[in-house]
Amino acid sequence: MTTTLSRPASAPAAGPPAARRAPAADPWHWSVTCASLLAVLAAASGLNGVVEPWTWLMPVLGTLLPVLLAMALTRALRLNGVLTALVGVLALIGALTAQFVPRQSILGVVPGPGTSLELRRLLAQAEETVVSQVAPVLPGAGIILIMCAALGLVAIIVDILSTTMRMPAASGLGLFTILITPAIVKPNGVGMAAFIATALAFLLLLAAAQWRENRLASGGARASSGFAARSAIIGSAALAVAVVLPMFVPGFNSGAFPQGARLNVWGNATGLNPAVTLGNDLRNPTGFGRIAYSTNSDTPLYLRAVTLEDFSGRRWEPDQRLDDRQDGVVEIGAEAGAPRTPPPGSTVFTRVTTQSYASPWLLSPYAPVGITNLNGDWAWDPANLSVLATDGGSTARQEYLVQSISADLTREGLGAIGPSDYDDVPEVFTQLPDDTPEVVRTTTSEVTDEYVNPYDKALAIQSFLRGPDFSYSVEAPVDGGYDGSGMDVMARFLESKSGYCVHYAGTMAVMARAAGIPSRVAIGYTPGSPTGGTSQGPGGIELREFVVDSRNAHAWPELYFEGVGWVQFEPTPSRGVVPTYAQQSSSPVGPRADDIDVLNPGALTDRGDRTGSAAEPSGSAADDQAGGAQDGTTPVAGALALAGVGLLALLPLILRTSRTRSRRRAVTGGEVSPGGSGAATAAWAETTEIAGDYGYRLEATDTPRSFAGRLTRDAGLTGDPATSLGRLQSAYEHEEYADHAVPSAAASTQHPAGPAALPVATLTRPVAVPRWDDVDTVTRALRQRSSWRRRIRARLFPQSLLSRFRGDARR
Incomplete structure (x- = not known):
């Protein structure tokens, strides 16, 4: 019996593969830092028209290059992330001192005794420029100092979010802050060229960050997760929404963003600027x-x-x-x-x-x-x-x-x-x-x-x-x-x-x-x-x-x-x-x-x-006429505005539903996803993400069996939902960890030595087949055991969309 139950010699290879060890070094962070530099410069191109075109470029480069270089070198030395941010701030202070107050500095980069007085003079000069000059304003030292300091801080934030904290998507907020100034000051808004350049640079930053993560996850080997295709789809959808939606959102004046759409951020309280406006x-x-x-x-x-x-x-x-x-x-x-x-x-x-x-x-x-x-x-x-x-x-x-x-x-x-x-x-x-x-x-x-x-x-x-x-x-x-x-x-x-x-x-x-x-x-x-x-x-x-x-x-x-x-x-x-x-x-x-x-x-x-x-006409008459002229258009504009806001609110639901349908096709049709995963993996990924949306997150230390056990216990799954979860877990484990080199029963009967030479084939456990009905059963059970607030949040704001890596569900 011992002989008949023995696994073939190759059986030890069928166990779970050893986790890939992270590479000893991370040279790929340089690519993310370079992408951060390009993204900030692309967003800053919208400042052409706020100041004289391109007069800001060299001072800004003289600020951003030493700051980001110092932060990248700090990471190369594997220092703490807090030290990286501190080094960036110190480098920014040194770069600004060298460019704008060199005579009051110590060794050219350290602020000296007269620095504060000179800074007050430059800031007063900048204030006078903002109040009095017509955009595009002249590139005085004061206004350029403000620009370099602001862009330097944004570059530090973008680099920390995308490289240190590995949250590149959040770095888009920093780029957005740069675009606010030209959107308000310039008559025609940010400008189409600057907007497109910023959007493309942001997508490049996301791609560089994902490429780095793939390299780190694969131990330095080349890997692909289909991120470029997904980012292109999502980026195109976001760009379309950004261009079309502001046409219907109250608060925008006229035209389509970014050309001509100007948001009145100050409300109606405004004055007569003698030169600027x-x-x-x-x-x-x-x-x-x-x-x-x-x-x-x-x-x-x-x-x-x-x-x-x-x-x-x-x-x-x-x-x-x-x-x-x-x-x-x-x-x-x-x-x-x-x-x-x-x-x-x-x-x-x-x-x-x-x-x-x-x-x-x-x-x-x-x-x-x-x-x-x-x-x-x-x-x-x-x-x-x-x-x-x-x-x-x-x-x-x-x-x-x-x-x-x-x-x-x-x-x-x-x-x-x-x-x-x-x-x-x-x-x-x-x-x-x-x-x-x-x-x-x-x-x-x-x-x-x-x-x-x-x-x-x-x-x-x-x-x-x-x-x-x-x-x-x-x-x-x-x-x-x-x-x-x-x-x-x-x-x-x-x-x-x-x-x-x-x-x-x-x-x-x-x-x-x-x-x-x-x-x-x-x-x-x-x-x-x-x-x-x-x-x-x-x-x-x-x-x-x-x-x-x-x-x-x-x-x-x-x-x-x-x-x-x-x-x-x-x-x-x-x-x-x-x-x-x-x-x-x-x-x-x-x-x-x-x-x-x-x-x-x-x-x-x-x-x-x-x-x-x-x-x-009198003020009251003019108001009445204006109100009468708007009566015919207000309902239509209001309906379009509500439709645009509703579309934006439903965007997470649309994206989540699209991903669910793609996985359903992979399971029911036996397709293989672009990342190389099979039907069982797609079903298990959907199950773990749905559980996360309802508050039962998949932890980094979880195995499929430990997560299934914790979910069954915490969610109170019994009967059919528990059975369905067990089948999904078993199918995923078999697909992910089973030794696919084991011969089938049909092949063993044709072996020269006969069935007795490979008796294990006759005792192989039946393979669990993934079923989408099991996913639906678990989903319904989780929904029934959740509050109405949790259900709305899971549908409209699914937390699974925030996952940085699709491979997290494979544990």
Whole structure:
């Protein structure tokens, strides 16, 4: 009997194979680190347009390379993961010190005694750049320092997640944070090229991380798990969702992500940035930053926030002149250059309610002589009467009263004024930079040479810009590459003869200086729309109510006339309100009041030129019209939005169901999976993952038998479910560990020695056949023994999708 029950000589090989020993070294982490570098750089490419294109590349490379190299060397030395992160942070500090504060450093990389002071200076420079400059901003040392520091920290996080913690999928959050800035700042969002580059680099990072894991799991041997195909499918699905879904999600404005879809992360509280957002808001069809004001002014009232005077450099920005400002605004003194005997004028009272408008620059009519009921610390500038918060506050949710003086100006009175004495005003209002384009000087001469008085020259320049050769457009500057401000922008505008209010106002101010007239550019709002409401002002006077929002944002020039002061003009064709004194004698009597230099081109076709200060419908009427226009589209948009959100929520369920169906086909059809596993392995993998979804995880130390026993005990499986689990376990063990070289009974009968030579074949235990019905039986039992919360979580948020390796279920 002993002889007949003996296993053949090859039987010892049929036992479970010895676990592969992990390789002594891990050289594959270098590939993941390199992929992390490429991923961060790809995401950073979206910053082109936030700053001047590619000016950030070399400083960023000078930061990321030493940081990631130091971390990779730390891993090569097999140091602790915490030390790897610490080394990365120290390398980042050293790289930033070497690039931005070398004079204050010790040995070039260690921060020295003067480092903190220099850093504060650079950070203040960066803050000024963010607040004042037009995107793309100039690559100053401060803003580049912020970029390098932020990208360096993101690179450390991405590398730790993907290499040290071996969670490459989570590193995508770091890449997403990089894309937030261009998505908010750039008019057209991240940009398709940067978005695709980032997506591809992220997939490359996932592939490199999986390749490393396969090598580690196989002891250094080449292995494949079909990860590339799965990642391509999942990546394509995610990309499709990212492109289509934002079209229907509330909060996105217009267009498809990432081109044109801009999420308003700040809500409706917003202000008028004097340089950064003016051109961007022109292309925004949605009004925001609502402001209400009531006034007794008989003429259309412009609300002014700040002025631009320095026309040098590539970006025009306001000068805060903090050292020259006067504290307190209850009483505001005379402006520099104001005549000792002011011209006759009327007192205007204006009550401003800012609501959601938030800005450090206070809105007020020109020229204010006192402001009351204002919260916070404010100071006024004697050079231009602008009012600025000095305590970090803003205009948000303020209600204040402005008393101002409106000069009574006439064509005859202004026409009698001779050239101004430059000593009457600060030099900044008369200077022209050395790089003023020749086309500006030549055009000015052609337009103004036949006139002598400043008023006649100003009217000639205004008429030239409002003439039939010029057109209002917000697209032509973008297509032509001259969006924003700067002397080169003014030159290109004069050649193309198409632009928006910034170009018209800036060009008239520059041409006025070339003609010998001091000038500046005011930034604020046109008069807006009357609501029909009234309120009571000081002394019982009646104040008429108006509303404005971002669609009324505007820029206009102010020119200086001796004995009068600063006078407003309107060169932008068919926009704003041309004052009576600035109209040509051939023009119709009364102001043109197409009061929509709306930083909103989409509204231009809906509103024609109208006269009078009530050119726009009242606020309530406008709201009613807007609501009525949306009634027909809101249900459809809402349904599409809900459908998109529902699709996104069901994505884990869809992916999990697709994998279950694939395994069912492998079991019922006897197919073999791409990884080389058979039907029993597919059935066991599905069983262990379903158990994990219901809270019974497969531990790394579990054998099939120990896991089946623990699951039977913890889940309380009895009867058919326990029998089905036992069959699944037995089939998997036989498929995974049995000696498949043992001859079959048919083969043994043909052996030369006869059946007696291999009697074991006649006593082989029947092979357990995997059945999908067993999987369904175990699944139903687990579902019945779980709470309704656990059932929902298992279906909609299956934990098995978070498994990094499909081979975990093979234990």
